[in-house]
Structures are given as structure tokens and as C-alpha cells.
Amino acid sequence: MKFTREDIDTQELDRRRALYGPLTAAVRDLVDATIRTEVDEAVIREVQATVVAATAKLRAEQIDGGFGMRFTADGESIAWGNAGIGLRNAIAPPLVIVSDDAGLHWTEVTLGAAYEGPPGLVHGGICALVMDHLLGTTASSIEPRFTGTLTLRYRRGTPLGPLRAEARIDRNEGRKTVVVGTLSDADGVTVEAEGIFIGPPTPTE
Numbered sequence: 244m245k246f247t248r249e250d251i252d253t254q255e256l257d258r259r260r261a262l263y264g265p266l267t268a269a270v271r272d273l274v275d276a277t278i279r280t281e282v283d284e285a286v287i288r289e290v291q292a293t294v295v296a297a298t299a300k301l302r303a304e305q306i307d308g309g310f311g312m313r314f315t316a317d318g319e320s321i322a323w324g325n326a327g328i329g330l331r332n333a334i335a336p337p338l339v340i341v342s343d344d345a346g347l348h349w350t351e352v353t354l355g356a357a358y359e360g361p362p363g364l365v366h367g368g369i370c371a372l373v374m375d376h377l378l379g380t381t382a383s384s385i386e387p388r389f390t391g392t393l394t395l396r397y398r399r400g401t402p403l404g405p406l407r408a409e410a411r412i413d414r415n416e417g418r419k420t421v422v423v424g425t426l427s428d429a430d431g432v433t434v435e436a437e438g439i440f441i442g443p444p445t446p447t448e
């Protein structure tokens with residue numbers, strides 16, 4: 244697994260956020276526009292050439308493989324390639340997860356055309372991505388946990404549009420943390436989730 248330390252201060256972190264965040268948002272918008280455009284063929288071909296040229300510019304200098312998980316000297320995590328929350332990942336919705344003192348974790352997100360499965364509904368795998376990340380973050384609120392088993396019950400279709408997901412720890416059993424949660428639209432719950440998240444063995448195990 245790729246965990247690395249970035250020797251940068253908060254000011255530099257903010258500068259990079261301000262640089263890459265808008266690029267990612269523009270690419271995300273491009274994905275949505277690509278799905279929904281009705282412009283004529285000549286414009287499609289022109290845009291394709293423009294996008295190919297832009298991609299070639301970005302490829303002029305690249306890292307090998309994925310972005311990995313980086314940490315600043317202050318312990319702040321930089322998971323910018325992450326498929327759920329990555330600041331530099333246009334595939335990511337992106338999720339912004341918040342929590343309260345009572346242990347509730349939640350995220351409010353709008354999923355558009357790029358996340359469609361059945362017509363007008365969110366793809367089941369995308370629901371799983373949202374719930375895996377939210378429940379995993381909840382499980383990892385004290386120490387890191389990996390998904391062992393994720394169980395989802397799709398109660399009804401999840402419409403594209405604004406959604407809210409919530410999670411809380413149900414119980415801890417040694418290295419295992421069981422987390423439960425829901426995904427909802429304005430009319431109520433669409434998906435129920437339960438996850439068993441496993442931590443690394445303690446040195447004595």
C-alpha cells in the first residue's frame with residue numbers, strides 16, 4: 244500500500260487545493276456535458292481533438308500508478324486520487340463527510356447523469372461506493388479499518404439528484420467494527436447498509 248509523507252505546510256496545501264480543485268471540477272463537468280450534449284457532429288469532433296490535446300499536455304509529466312495516500316507533517320491526509328473523496332479525481336462525486344460528537348457521520352451529495360444505472364436512478368455500484376466510503380470512514384474514526392464485508396439492501400430505486408447518507412458504529416468486537424447506515428432521498432430511505440470493518444492485528448496477535 245502506498246502511504247507517503249508530503250513535506251508541505253498548510254499554505255502550500257491550500258495553494259495545491261486551489262490549483263487542482265477547479266481542474267477536477269471542470270473535468271467532472273465535461274463528463275456530464277459529454278453524456279448530455281446534443282450538439283452536431285462537427286462540434287463533437289472538434290471537442291474530441293481539444294480534449295485529446297489537453298490530455299496530452301497533462302501526460303507530459305506523470306507519476307507512476309495511483310496517487311496513493313499522502314500525509315502532511317501535521318498528519319492531514321491527502322487522498323486526492325480516492326474514488327469517493329479525491330480532490331483530483333473527477334470520477335469521485337466527491338463526498339464530503341462530516342460528523343457530530345454523538346458519532347453520527349453523514350454526507351450530502353448530488354449524483355447526476357454520470358452515476359446513472361437504471362434510467363433516472365443511481366447505479367447500484369455507485370450506491371455501494373458511497374456507503375462503503377461513508378461506513379469505512381465511520382469505522383476508521385478511531386483507528387484505520389478496511390472493509391471486510393459490506394451488505395446492502397436496495398429497498399427502492401435511488402433517484403439521481405440530491406441524496407443524504409448517514410452512518411454510525413453499531414458495535415466493536417475486537418478488531419472488527421460493525422457500522423450501519425442508510426442512503427436516502429427526500430422521500431426516505433432507499434438503501435440500508437451494514438459493514439464489517441477490520442483493523443490490523445495488534446502486535447500481540
Ligand SMILES: CCCCCCCCCC(=O)SCCNC(=O)CCNC(=O)[C@H](O)C(C)(C)COP(=O)(O)OP(=O)(O)OC[C@H]1O[C@@H](n2cnc3c(N)ncnc32)[C@H](O)[C@@H]1OP(=O)(O)O
Nearest residue numbers: 375376379380383387389390391392417418419439441444
Ligand atoms: C483512514 C481514512 C478513512 C478510510 C476510509 C476507507 C473507506 C473505504 C474502505 C475500503 O474500501 S477498504 C478496500 C476494500 N477492502 C479490502 O480491500 C480489504 C481486503 N481484505 C483484507 O485485507 C483482509 O481480508 C482483512 C483485513 C479484511 C481481514 O484479514 P485478516 O487476515 O486481518 O483477518 P483475520 O483472518 O485475522 O480475521 C480477523 C477477524 O475478522 C473476521 N474477518 C476476516 N475477514 C473478514 C471479512 N472479509 N468479513 C467479515 N469478517 C472478516 C474474522 O472472522 C476474524 O473474526 P474473529 O476475530 O471474530 O475470529
